[in-house]
Structure formats: structure tokens, C-alpha cells
Amino acid sequence: MRIVDPRSLLSRILLWHGVAVIVTALAVSLGVYLFLEATADHLERQTLSSQAMAVQRALVIDGTGRPGIAIPRDAVAPGTAAGMSYVVVDRSGRALLASSPAPPIMFRHIPRKAEAAYFSRRSRHSVYSGLSVPVVVRGRSMWLVATQNLDHPANIVDDIVRQFLFYGVLIVLPLLLILLAIDALIVRQALRPVRRASALVRTIAPTRLDVRLTDPRLPLEVRPLAEAVNVALDRLTDSLRMQRDFTADAAHELRTPITVARVRAGEIADAALRDALIGDLDSLTRTVGYLLDIAEMESFDTLPLERVDLSQLARESIAGIAPLVFRGGKSIALHDADEPVVILAQPQFIARALGALLENAVKHTPAGTRIDVRLGPTSLSVTDDGPGIPQAEQDEVFRRFWRRDRTSAVGAGLGLAIVQRVAEIHGGRVVLDSQPGQTRFTIQFKKQA
Helix, strand or coil, rough: CCCCCCCCCHHHHHHHHHHHHHHHHHHHHHHHHHHHHHHHHHHHHHHHHHHHHHHHHEEEECCCCCCEEECCCCCCCCCCCCCEEEEEEECCCCEECCCCCCCCCCCHHCCCCCCCCCEEEEECCHHHEEEEEEEECCCCEEEEEEEEECCCCCCCHHHHHHHHHHHHHHHHHHHHHHHHHHHHHHHHCHHHHHHHHHHHHHCCCCCEEECCCCCCCCCCHHHHHHHHHHHHHHHHHHHHHHHHHHHHHHHHHHHHHHHHHHHHCCCCCCCHHHHHHHHHHHHHHHHHHHHHHHHHHHCCCCCEEEEEEHHHHHHHHHHHHHHHHHHHHCCCEEEEECCCCEEEEEEHHHHHHHHHHHHHHCCCCCCCCEEEEHHHHHHHEEEECCCCCCCHHHHCCCCCCCCCCCCCCCCCCCCCHHHHHHHHHCCCCCEEECCCCEEEEEEEEECCC
């Protein structure tokens, strides 16, 4: 079962599941990315708020009215952390006090509002986040601005957040693809009863009409289809049995009136008319016999097999038809195998098939020709020196009731159909090889175990 076949149920499931896997991988990665970004933003704001509070606690005004930083002896100076800095600006945006180094941003563009305001600015080389807090010292209004360089090497949070979406997809997607492969195995395992049911349906043949889909392991979604198939098979079985019974009954019913008509035809005084009528009745008798043969072969659900010596069967068939062969000015020969040819078969059917091939050879070859019967380890062939069968007609000769000359009353067009059916019910086949001057029919049986 090919997974890549777009008509496959497994292919469709995996296709849509694959789309779902990709969408899920992107959605999960994007969701985590947004969560981390919000968390990083929250951490940045907490850091900026702590920085602003530390600067505000240390902010003093000296005697000249200039702001400064009073740092206790055991404290760390604010703004010395990696990437952190601060600046104090007045109402006009002029810097009154700044850390070293000072943030490389335009001070006049810093928001100066009545409440604390977060902002972000981009310099030539970096991105800064900041917090502007209004303070009043000794009646003087100013704004304390804490900033953080987001591109500072020590600040890895933003780097992690920016790279997570890419690397997150690289991590999550392979895991989901592995899950998809596991799902493929699971789905194949789940569909195994369906494949077994399909294999069982393929074994249904005229000789096996009892096959039904009754596997309790079939998925619930498939059971309605299996039940519908079983109902259709029941109807088909009834129809085939009615057809077989009708054929057999009709053939049986025809035998008696044909026999009576042949007896009465023998009482006709006109010899020419008598012979023609008897010939027609004999042809009709053979047709009825063929119909009975077909009905009998189709009636076996299981063919009873036994060991058949093809050499002995061929000799008996040749002996039975030899008078007709010699009467037509022809010859016949048996080419036996080097070793005895014994197969498991139904001897009555094999004899009928060989008889049909011999009759066909006698009927379609002129006087002076030769008929050869040859045995192989698992084959039986009949060859004649007749005119041959045109290539365009070689596929038609095995069709029931087919005759090359529809105007002729000779033959019913059933002999070769019976030969093919006999080969099929024995697990073999019929091979036709014909060219002008020679025709060979070969029944190839399956190799014996």
C-alpha cells in the first residue's frame, strides 16, 4: 500500500495531519515567543523601575542647587549594572545629571509627563528601553530617566526572546514530525483489518461464493460498507445460482426431446434429408452437453481433486477420437514426457478439456494434416497443421458462443470456453500460439507442491 498515493485514505489522513503539525509547530512557537516577550518586557520594566527608585533615593541637591548622587559607603552606585544608565533632565529637556557613560539618546525627546512613562528609543547602534519618572526636590521639578541598553552583551533576555521563534520551530517541528511518523504507523495498524478485508474480497470467484466480510476487527466506520458488500454478494450469489440452475435444467430438459427427434429422424425415407437432420441434431446434442459441462463446472464451490495421470488420460482421449481423425484423412500422435506426468486435478474436467481441443483440431484442419499431443511436466498441448487463427481473433476464440462463421451450423462456440474454464478452476491458464500453417493450444497447470 503506497502512502504517497493521493487516493489512499492513509495519504489523506497524513496530509491533513502534516498540515496540522506544521500549523501547531508555528502556533506553539509563536505563542511561547509572545509569552516570553511579554515576560521579558515585564522584567525590563521591573529592572527600570528598580533602577529609577535607586537613583531617586540617592538623588540630592547641593548648595549651588545642582542635583547629585549621594552613595552610601557600602552601596553600589546606581546605573553601574551592565547596560544600565540614567539621566536627570529639567523641564526643557536639558541634562542636569547623567551616569557615566550617559545614554546616547536625544534628551529633549524623552517623555516628560506628570506620571511615570515607559518608552523605547533606537540609537545608531542599539535599542534602549527607558522609564521617565517625575520628581520634585526642594520644590524643583525634574525628571529622572532610567535606561537599559537591550543590545548590551550582558543582556541576554532579549537575545533569547528574539531567537526563540526560529530555534523553537527547529526544535518543535522535528518532534512533531516524529509524532507524524508514529501516527502513520498507528494508522497503518488501524487499517490492517481493512487491507485483510480487501484481500479477502479479491478471492471471490464463481467457485468461492461463500466469502463474506465478517472480521470483528473492522473499524466501525468501515462496517456499513462491509455489510453493504455482503448484501451485494448475497444477491450476486443468488443470481449466479439461479443462472446455473436454469442452464442445467434447460440442458437436461432438452436431452429427451432431442433424443426423440433423432429417433424419428432416422425413420425419414429421404436419405439426404435424414442425414442432414441427424447431423443437426448431433450438433445440438453436443451443444447441450457443453452447457451441462459448464453448469457442472460452475456448480463446484470447492473442486474435488485427485491424482491424474495425464499420459493415461491422453492415450484414452486419442483412442476415442482416432476413428474420426483417420476418417478425415488426418494423422494423430502422442509425444509423451520422459517421466510420468501426474497432477492433482478433476479427471473428468481434464478429459473434457482435452477432448474439446482434439475436436477443435479435427474440425478446423483439412485432410492430410497432422495433430500432435505433447505432454510436459505441468502442461498439456495440442498442435495442428491447420490454416491458423488470425491475430485479431485470438482473444475472441475463448469467448462463449463465439464462432468465426456465424452462418455455419457447425459448432456451438463453447469448446474453447470450456477449455479455458477448466484451466482456471485448476489454477492454470490456456496459451494460444497460432500462425499460418500451425496452431498450438497449451494448458499450463500450476506447479504441484
